[in-house]
Amino acid sequence: MSLTVTNLHGGYGAVAVLHGIGFTVAPGEVLCLMGRNGAGKSTTLKAIMGLVRATSGEIRLDATRLDTLPAHDVPRAGVAWVPQGRRLFAELTVAENLEIGLLTRQSPPEVRERALELFPRLRERLTQASGTLSGGEQQMLAIARALCTEPRVLLLDEPTEGLQPSMIALIHDTVVRLKATGVATVLVEQRVDAALTVADRIAFVDRGRIAATLPAAGLDRSAAEFREWVGV
Amino acid sequence: MDLGPFLFLATLEGLVSAAVLALTAVGLGLVFGVMRVVNVAHGEFFMLGAVVAWAVTNLMPGAPALGFVAALALSPLAAALVAIAADRAILRRLDYAPEAVIVATIGLGYILQQGALSLYGPEARAVAAPFSFRIQFPWFGYSGYKLAVIVFAALVLTGVWALLTRTKIGLVMRATQWDRETATAFGIDTDRVYALVFGLGAGLAATAAVLVAPISQAHYLMGGDPLLLSFAVVIIGGLGSLRGTVIAALLIGLTDGIVGVFFAPTLGKILATLLVALVLVFRPQGLFGRKTA
Numbered sequence A: 001m002s003l004t005v006t007n008l009h010g011g012y013g014a015v016a017v018l019h020g021i022g023f024t025v026a027p028g029e030v031l032c033l034m035g036r037n038g039a040g041k042s043t044t045l046k047a048i049m050g051l052v053r054a055t056s057g058e059i060r061l062d063a064t065r066l067d068t069l070p071a072h073d074v075p076r077a078g079v080a081w082v083p084q085g086r087r088l089f090a091e092l093t094v095a096e097n098l099e100i101g102l103l104t105r106q107s108p109p110e111v112r113e114r115a116l117e118l119f120p121r122l123r124e125r126l127t128q129a130s131g132t133l134s135g136g137e138q139q140m141l142a143i144a145r146a147l148c149t150e151p152r153v154l155l156l157d158e159p160t161e162g163l164q165p166s167m168i169a170l171i172h173d174t175v176v177r178l179k180a181t182g183v184a185t186v187l188v189e190q191r192v193d194a195a196l197t198v199a200d201r202i203a204f205v206d207r208g209r210i211a212a213t214l215p216a217a218g219l220d221r222s223a224a225e226f227r228e229w230v231g232v
Numbered sequence B: 001m002d003l004g005p006f007l008f009l010a011t012l013e014g015l016v017s018a019a020v021l022a023l024t025a026v027g028l029g030l031v032f033g034v035m036r037v038v039n040v041a042h043g044e045f046f047m048l049g050a051v052v053a054w055a056v057t058n059l060m061p062g063a064p065a066l067g068f069v070a071a072l073a074l075s076p077l078a079a080a081l082v083a084i085a086a087d088r089a090i091l092r093r094l095d096y097a098p099e100a101v102i103v104a105t106i107g108l109g110y111i112l113q114q115g116a117l118s119l120y121g122p123e124a125r126a127v128a129a130p131f132s133f134r135i136q137f138p139w140f141g142y143s144g145y146k147l148a149v150i151v152f153a154a155l156v157l158t159g160v161w162a163l164l165t166r167t168k169i170g171l172v173m174r175a176t177q178w179d180r181e182t183a184t185a186f187g188i189d190t191d192r193v194y195a196l197v198f199g200l201g202a203g204l205a206a207t208a209a210v211l212v213a214p215i216s217q218a219h220y221l222m223g224g225d226p227l228l229l230s231f232a233v234v235i236i237g238g239l240g241s242l243r244g245t246v247i248a249a250l251l252i253g254l255t256d257g258i259v260g261v262f263f264a265p266t267l268g269k270i271l272a273t274l275l276v277a278l279v280l281v282f283r284p285q286g287l288f289g290r291k292t293a
Ligand SMILES: Nc1ncnc2c1ncn2[C@@H]1O[C@H](COP(=O)(O)OP(=O)(O)OP(=O)(O)O)[C@@H](O)[C@H]1O
Pocket: A012, A015, A017, A035, A036, A037, A038, A039, A040, A041, A042, A043, A044, A084
């Protein structure tokens, strides 16, 4: 299923953060959102999840309007979120975090097994409180928990933040694998190299707007866009 | 009576107060733990439970035991429904802002209290116990009903524990408690979870009150003490810790019972208060609470 965001406005209470965000992600495509701190990347993902109310604009999953749904119906429609900072249910065990994912769309246990095949290390820690996992394991769990909802659209907010290189590679590898299963992915990523390897297209977010959307193939790491919109 | 049997009697009395207190305090603690709001009307839900129990046992024809069993089912249900209505009509609209909820539940408690005064009246009325046999120990006879209260409260608390740790709805409640926004992003209708928890909290208070009604009496002002003691228990036990709440209830109930029997009831209250003060000063997160979150 495709996710289409059109002219999205929204923010926190009286504070407007998004000023007309728009993009489309097709099945099997990875769209990378890049931009400076505070540009509104995370807020965009939260607005898609219905956690930040859209004051105008539209969010559609194929033909279904998401922005008019109650927030808890958005994941049930097939959109999963891997939040910035992971936000595991830290006091719950690994197995319980995954169970919350399964409950979202009443998925069968096989779905959990498939998620665990991507991250075998989690299988050894099913009864451990998720807050006591290492940073890399926590990120694996955050992704596995999202996959337990059998998403058609996956929103990943800086999933490699604070991780060591081998773990970053594993996460990006996973994104590529999921892409092959036809999931539409929105990835917030600050690393130019990573974005260029994983993304099909890159959308530059600047002060709540999409400044430009370009195919990753047409960019290299010294492209002016990165300096201008990401500041690297 | 010798010291040994006397201590045994005092312990039994303490266990009865502890059982009732644990049920009430777990209700308050659950609401605070999951919803992060202080329900100042909690004592009035307790009172509501006793008053409804009186009404049900008096309206119900037939054996007193039958009426009591009906009260044990209907009183918590009535309290839960009132609580759920209050959650929808008031707390949700306040977006569960902590200060606003304190003020609102003070108002709600006042309404419940005055409502009881108007409909039920100012009298303290006895609720008949479902049975009245005495258990004969070598040294004294003891109310079989009071022993049944201890057992029943323990069963209900075990049920709450099982609900929280062994069921899907318990898992959903714990996830909501930890991070409401993320819970929503996993399809959990947290408004419904909140309503359920608020209803459950009131229902537990009402259950405690039904149990205590044959021992004390039903009166429209009876909610004050349970509220204060529940706060004491929740502070001592540590917020969000079921185990801590039960242990603190035992501590306070037993202190109150034993010291009350041996010395004076007032001294028991003083000691309980002292315990709260000590915990607040030296371990503000409670004996079993965590420092953060
Ligand atoms: N809960 C909130 N309440 C009020 N303002 C917020 C809230 N969360 C974010 N903001 C503001 O919204 C703006 C956009 O924040 P957002 O988190 O979307 O940025 P971002 O692009 O994800 O940045 P980063 O790269 O640092 O993660 C910022 O100015 C931020 O201060």
